[in-house]
Amino acid sequence: MLVAKHTHYYLYNILPESATLYFVRFFKEYHFENMEINSVKRGFASDNNAGVHPDVLKEILAVNKGHTIGYGSDIYTDQAKTLFREYLGESAEIFFVFNGTAANVLGLSGVMRPWNSVITASSSHIEQDECGAPEKFTGCKVLTVDTSNGKITIDLLEKHMHGFDFEHHSQPKVISITQASEMGTVYTVKEIQKISEFAHDYNMLLHMDGARLANASVALNLPFKTFTTDAGVDVLSFGGTKNGMMLGEAVCFLKPGLSENFKYIRKQGMQLASKMRFISAQYIAYFKNDLWKKCASHSNSMATALNDKIKNIKGLKVTQPVQSNGIFVIIPRIVAEKVMSEYFFYPWNERTSEYRLMTSWDTTEEDINGFVELLKKELKNTQ
């Protein structure tokens, strides 16, 4: 039995023998030690390893007074939804859920029936990272297309465009794209328009996983509406957790008539918060004073800065254009593992020794400088 040998952890292609290593050596021990000296170090593992922006916490404190009706019938939730509509258009219907997986799965469930299929990139979150939640909850089929950079193009979709009206075949109903993509790349408005037109021509809908929508907005230097509602997106998962919030994502139906039964879907989907004002408060903070933009601008610029410092280092190879807050880079394994013990980050593909570096709203120049220095040092040591 090769199971133990083949037990991989994360992300895409981690060779078996190294999996336990990462988790046991770097995290458990490391963190407990650091706890004692009360200084948890920042790394580049994921933007959800960062904490909550103080302005978000302040707003949570601010709404914590008196009684409000539970389950979203409160003034803060009304206020948050109003803010959303200012950004996404008057027709937008907004529903808060707890996390990104739920936003994607329930949003899709709102516009699909079990005999439908959704087409997505094989690297997408709904295909790779939701443990089959889309299939389990919607009953639908998830079809994939292979992309080099996480972005779908129309020509890739053609192979799934058949079997319409034929009861033996899952009926294609939704195309789902991720903005910014899991590879850190960003769709242009034109690219999105093309896909939405393609979808609508087939009587299909366009779904956007916007777990990092703010990073995309900053990268494009365009307001949300321009590359969502106005570009033909029908259903949007609007995320905030990866950009300074604590938790709580929004399912946004951007066209009228799509959200008819959604209140039941959310409740049956176990995603209706009783004290919802504490999610709504976070979005109030997020939109107030453009907090979302400050956070995303910062993390994007930190990624650019980091990329600038490493892209020309001999022995490294940045594999994707750095457009938002993720950098994909090939690093000699022995080097990567040494650096990791100080600044944690994840391997992306161990077969090619490719690693993922994510910056976040709280990444500092010191983080970057310290990381790059150490990286250079270890590279030198191994030559």
Place this chain on the structure above:
Amino acid sequence: MLVAKHTHYYLYNILPESATLYFVRFFKEYHFENMEINSVKRGFASDNNAGVHPDVLKEILAVNKGHTIGYGSDIYTDQAKTLFREYLGESAEIFFVFNGTAANVLGLSGVMRPWNSVITASSSHIEQDECGAPEKFTGCKVLTVDTSNGKITIDLLEKHMHGFDFEHHSQPKVISITQASEMGTVYTVKEIQKISEFAHDYNMLLHMDGARLANASVALNLPFKTFTTDAGVDVLSFGGTKNGMMLGEAVCFLKPGLSENFKYIRKQGMQLASKMRFISAQYIAYFKNDLWKKCASHSNSMATALNDKIKNIKGLKVTQPVQSNGIFVIIPRIVAEKVMSEYFFYPWNERTSEYRLMTSWDTTEEDINGFVELLKKELKNTQ
């Protein structure tokens, strides 16, 4: 078409014509007005209409430093789980989810297969208030028994004890009880033991919905373990939201071997929090300095105080023993509606003019006195 006429809202038996009334008249308008003068009034609608206890918020702030691995691999989550085991026993396996519906549904899913059934009181949350989430996610059948006080007894269960090993029939697998019950009543240890023995005799398991477990503990004056693990409970939904937390409930498997696949069930159930430390922090606060006990003692004693003041008032009739933080009372409808506009609460059964009053961790004596005074005044006015 009588649909509009028959459109009820809440809770059990609200006559159609009054439904819109409550929501439109009392909430929307009322709250917005109050918002302006910045003093939202407390009522007796639900313990989840209260806010978050300051100690819980403090702990959230305390863990908001540096980076931690997401999805529960952090020191705060470890710490919170350790605390749980101190209360529930060393074998307890703890998993945080977002809300009570998820705790119930996923906990059941962990020990049932789709061809099983769970037996519960017809007044239980999983039967009445989860929009079919148990059936949708587990695929299982929910069987009910009618109780007068929300508490199941063995004799009621017998009618479902048949069809074992017979493939045509959903196989009974779990008995689910609520502690404290939806009617505010509390099971004694002996009552729980009897049910768990009955369940185990049939090779079934005992599930406890503990959305108000702290209130039960205070009512019984017994530690959690005595009436859960030690009384034979197998799976427990441990709630905190209704007792001063912001959100986040715990699925607790109290016997070894029950949680084997649960990590997948939670993720596929869309209930794995990325920044989990902010749920864990709340439980750290909850257990620190016995915060859970302080909050529950307070709300229970407020219910007792309220009951003491109204139980002998002519024209009212308290219908259930007041054992935790809920009071069920028949009030003349015209009186109830007048009082409601100042201190909101929900009708429970409009046919019998029965109302539910819930106290919470932040209920004050002023709330009670003001409410009772107004109630008396309105009763007098209508005589």
Place this chain on the structure above:
Amino acid sequence: MLVAKHTHYYLYNILPESATLYFVRFFKEYHFENMEINSVKRGFASDNNAGVHPDVLKEILAVNKGHTIGYGSDIYTDQAKTLFREYLGESAEIFFVFNGTAANVLGLSGVMRPWNSVITASSSHIEQDECGAPEKFTGCKVLTVDTSNGKITIDLLEKHMHGFDFEHHSQPKVISITQASEMGTVYTVKEIQKISEFAHDYNMLLHMDGARLANASVALNLPFKTFTTDAGVDVLSFGGTKNGMMLGEAVCFLKPGLSENFKYIRKQGMQLASKMRFISAQYIAYFKNDLWKKCASHSNSMATALNDKIKNIKGLKVTQPVQSNGIFVIIPRIVAEKVMSEYFFYPWNERTSEYRLMTSWDTTEEDINGFVELLKKELKNTQ
């Protein structure tokens, strides 16, 4: 562990110790022996223990020529559907599936969404005998009402008529009745009309499980349409297997617009037959020369004859009016078990020593006479 002791088999209340007995003693051994002497004896266990009427087999042979397009695009299926519409009305949309469970579950699935509930008698097939298939496939909640005779009345339904438009509560959408009922009783046209009006008033639909629809038609002496389409039934499971067919039931949508997506539901529900002509042929035979009526008349009259011979026997008590082809009768257990070894039938409720006797299209007067004689003899022996 009392599991073994409590392992019941069938039907409602069989005491544990006798379960193995029935199956091992009577069937396995008995049948194999009889096989050798090539004369399998008839009993009163179930109308599906009978074989296939010769006219049905003849039609199967008749359509077995040449090639036809699979999956229902053949002339025999067209012909069968046309016959159905003659009986049920021009608007009826007909879809064949394999068995009665599928007809019920898929028919309900066609008109419900997962957050809906269906209300049915607690003795109904969808509640007791489908192993949770309705919940698993539709995701819906099944609510029950207790009846003494298997027939629902409006007053019983009231308790479930609440929570409309309230997202916490499964939305009641369908009332499901069984005609003839599992207790052998038959709804009158007026009774059905009352329920359908009640359902439609609440914007709900009426589903009829017609596994024994022909027996009901004969009992009422009315054409199918009068007590289905014309009485307000919306969705009908039309059965034939229990009345002389081999297999294959029909989901009938009796109002326009209800079957829109059903072709996908049937295929995804694994119920689309490739060589469908062999199901269609059976229905062609069933309707030709009123075969359905001949078979059902025969089995109903055999039940009447049997009832006439036993209803006044001292020591027995017939517990339900005998309106179709089932008789429910209390027999001393020791007597029943002796008779059973010659003429097999099932206990219905061992606690009350109640047994179910089903006649079928092939029951003979000899069967009845032999059975009654033996019954009388054994009764005498035990006095």
Place this chain on the structure above:
Amino acid sequence: MLVAKHTHYYLYNILPESATLYFVRFFKEYHFENMEINSVKRGFASDNNAGVHPDVLKEILAVNKGHTIGYGSDIYTDQAKTLFREYLGESAEIFFVFNGTAANVLGLSGVMRPWNSVITASSSHIEQDECGAPEKFTGCKVLTVDTSNGKITIDLLEKHMHGFDFEHHSQPKVISITQASEMGTVYTVKEIQKISEFAHDYNMLLHMDGARLANASVALNLPFKTFTTDAGVDVLSFGGTKNGMMLGEAVCFLKPGLSENFKYIRKQGMQLASKMRFISAQYIAYFKNDLWKKCASHSNSMATALNDKIKNIKGLKVTQPVQSNGIFVIIPRIVAEKVMSEYFFYPWNERTSEYRLMTSWDTTEEDINGFVELLKKELKNTQ
């Protein structure tokens, strides 16, 4: 809206404008006409367009006597299962279901939990032709690999071998292959062994869709057991409908311990036949006198004969090795459509003008000669 324009029917790549054409022009009209003159013509559309072998019908008639216990507790079902075990090994556990989709979906459901994934060829039946039934019923993810000839190889599987034990990722559990494949190709024993070893190394299982298993056995000239049980297959869908039966497929668990809960899965999956003896009888006939081999040998040899006659015709191109009873051939479209009106068959890929020709147990030399002559004539006409 291009929907109408893009409405494809079948099979893989039918251009939109021709879809309606096939169904309306060739089938509906054609068949009705022919019906009148009572001579339905055979074609090469699908092996399930053929009827039932007379020996199968004879056995159905033979078991139609007296009463037997329903739902499989009858002697014929025992007898059929015993025959199965002679072919597949003593450990094989056999369960009859109604059709091939159910055999695949329920068989997979028996060995998977919702958080698992199954890996299959993108051309497989479970991916293309079951309307999402696997996802809907199992809750699992279906992962695909692209193959040129319908056969999976190990190197293709590697890309899905990651994420084990990682809760974010659907856990790979089953590899599913089709024997003979949807492209008419046949796996050798060695090829199957390699895949089963690969699967078992990862603690996964091997599922085989054997809708055309008999054709594969004949093609390999090997008994079933050699390339199923003995080659490491764990779960098998054993089909008969495409090879002369009427309906009824078998889910076969080839290793002990895999079928523990399957009786509930089958019932809840709506696939438990009440008069099961009429499915069992078909398998008794199928195995008696090697009927399965006679039928499959015939249809395979008819495919060889047809291939021999067309493979060297100028203007045609056979695209797959002809190993069982399917031929894939590129034919000029104008020619194909003319021939089709006499001998119906389906386009496989309209973009490449590729067509699928299936022979069946009742294909005659006259069919082949007539078809080839017409094909040649039409080819000549278009030159």
